[in-house]
Amino acid sequence: MSYMLGVYFVTGGLIVVGLVSVTTGSDYVVSRVGGNQTISLNVSQAGGEFRVGVVVNNTTEYLFLKFHNTDIERLNISRTWYRDRYRVRGNITSSVFRLTLYNVTTEDAGIYECQIFDKRPKVRGCKQLLIVAQNPSQPNITGPASAASGGSFTLTCSSSSRSLPPDHPPLNMSYTWRKNSEKIQGDGNASLNGPNLTVRHISREKEDNYTCQAVEEGLESDWSARHVLDVLYGPYTVQFNVTDDKVTATEGDPLTVRCSADCNPACTLAWLDTSKQRVTSGQREAVLSIPAVNRSLSDLYTCHVNNTHGNKSRNLKLDIQYGPQTVQFNVTDGKVTATGDPLTVGCSADCNPACTVTWRDTSRQRVTSSQMEAVLSIPAVNRSLSDLYTCNVNNTHGHKSRNFKLDIQCKSFRFVLTSNLPY
Known part of the structure; x- marks a missing residue:
């Protein structure tokens, strides 16, 4: 829970007490758990004699007693979460009251301010917010699941601050991005703008994995879950399972030639003869299969490959060899x-x-x-x-x-x- 340290007048004096709820827009300091932090309060408007205390769950625990601007006495306290963790710093006659907390915990988070004891009006200038920094929440990545090769896309890394108190003013949160486990520097085809990552001229890699991490006050979140971007592209080259565009076959022998292409989504493939008649077709691969080659067949076949992102074609020259039948x-x-x-x-x-x-x-x-x-x-x-x-x-x-x-x-x-x- 969060508290406010207050300063109250009592019978001609002043009490510095407790932790109350946060209001935004105040001066603040940030500390990590386990660190030391000094709270500075302007008590020039607070009077000469006061007691310093802390209020927890509506119970006042006095920490110091100050007399006539000259003497200060440490009081016995029963609250162990403050005992041996504080010290008043500087000249006790100063108009600034400095209280240093050692080994800060999350329970120390809140606004420390001064109030007159009997009527409790706020004392102008006597206020400071202590924010106890925590690791941000694990981020989520939002953005498109797919993008076309050569195009662009934007991903957003969303994380919440877990620093206390929960309604503290916004702290600086930065973001780190990785693509396939390599850190993105934000140059070339990638640009970083706050939580947003924009990538231009997308490469033809079939699948890219993006992760992000949030950093607040130097404290890092866990890495997000992977955002898998499915890169869409048409065929770049058409492959045959033979080494050349010309195939030699002996009349009477069988012939099989496979045609394929790297596409996403998968391409439709079709073999066409010289008359542009479709011989065979398939998804991902089309197989030109001739049980017995003969000289009457077309000597040129074309494998046509296409999807919604492009098309390509490649010719196959068929060299059918045979001996003489007549003289x-x-x-x-x-x-x-x-x-x-x-x-x-x-x-x-x-x-x-x-x-x-x-x-x-x-x-x-x-x-x-x-x-x-x-x-x-x-x-x-x-x-x-x-x-x-x-x-x-x-x-x-x-x-x-x-x-x-x-x-x-x-x-x-x-x-x-x-x-x-x-x-």
Whole structure:
């Protein structure tokens, strides 16, 4: 409880007594529990002879007796909470009465003032409030639970003073903030203004933990509970579970490519083919799954990622590899060719990677060879040439062959017979 030390006139004298309730706006001193504190009262208006006492629970306990401005006598007291904890300081004839309390307790908090004993009017200037400082209450943090990356937010640290008496004038209360256990200095993107913390240009970290502490008269509160700020952001990059944007697959083999992105809230992902048709979609991850790759599939797929805070896309090039299925000639098989005429036959095949194409004659001798297409070129056909040529096509995924039959015919001649014989 709180009390007031009062000074009262008694039969021509004055009593300094008790602790009464607090009124704000008075001069005050602040002390911590266990410290020493001097109370200074202006008794110039109080008269020459007085007794000094303390009133607790409406009972007066006299501490000193002062006579004729010269003598002071310590009185016996029964209240142990004041015994041996006080001393009158300075010249006893002074107009300022100084009472020093030692080993201050919370029960010492209150207004110390002077009053005339019989009518109890207050003596002007004879008043001082003793505030006994206590640790502030554990703070609470109020503010948004989420904020968008790149934006700003403000948190407020709220704590109550527990110093006594409860209705004391406001004391200076400061605040300390931590982010993820590191102290915030209040520079750069963070600013401190009283109990408020404002953060600008929020980083993309998924979750930030903020705590605060209140400090009053050098006494610290407990740290607040964590305030978890959920940082919201769109996709920054799109990830594949393969190392490159180009994937090589062999025809007939299965293929699985996973697409994901770091987003908060989770992004919606969709795989689109070259015609922009949705192949598959999902939350947090979309899986492009092809049971058996074939050359008729789209060779380009796009993973599109989006949430309410942004969108991104990334292309995947599909390199489907396969061997030759058929061998093509650029002439009709078995074309009849006359002796002396030129002959050109191209041989090719659809392959990935490109096939090596080779022409061989009946003796298996290589006539010509090339990549993608080989051309059998005979400037002038003659009957000594091989009548059968084979085009061999191959890559790492397979091989094919096709024969070309050469039908060489002699050119026809027309003979005209003439005679000069007479009839």
